[in-house]
Amino acid sequence: MTAPPEFTGDDERDLATLRDAFPHLQIAQASNRWWASRGLTREDPGNALQAGTASGLYAAIMSSSRRPR
Numbered sequence: 209m210t211a212p213p214e215f216t217g218d219d220e221r222d223l224a225t226l227r228d229a230f231p232h233l234q235i236a237q238a239s240n241r242w243w244a245s246r247g248l249t250r251e252d253p254g255n256a257l258q259a260g261t262a263s264g265l266y267a268a269i270m271s272s273s274r275r276p277r
Contacts, residue, residue: 212270215262222262230269237262244269 213225219237226235226244233244242265245256257272259265 212263212266215266219262226262226265229266233269235265 213229215222215225223235223237226242230244233246236243241258241260242262243256243258244265257265257268259268
């Protein structure tokens with residue numbers, strides 16, 4: 209098992225870290241929320257995983273069926 213990436217609290221750097229870790233997902237951050245989905249759409253936000261922190265989103269992705277196999 210690989211160790212989780214280090215998150216710094218710098219939104220731009222953490223966003224890049226998540227996008228590198230999960231290139232098959234669309235990752236977004238706004239208004240202190242983080243989202244991951246196979247395709248983020250305004251019409252279907254319920255399809256996205258969300259969390260209050262980058263590390264929280266990482267954990268949500270790793271525990272979901274959307275994580276890389």
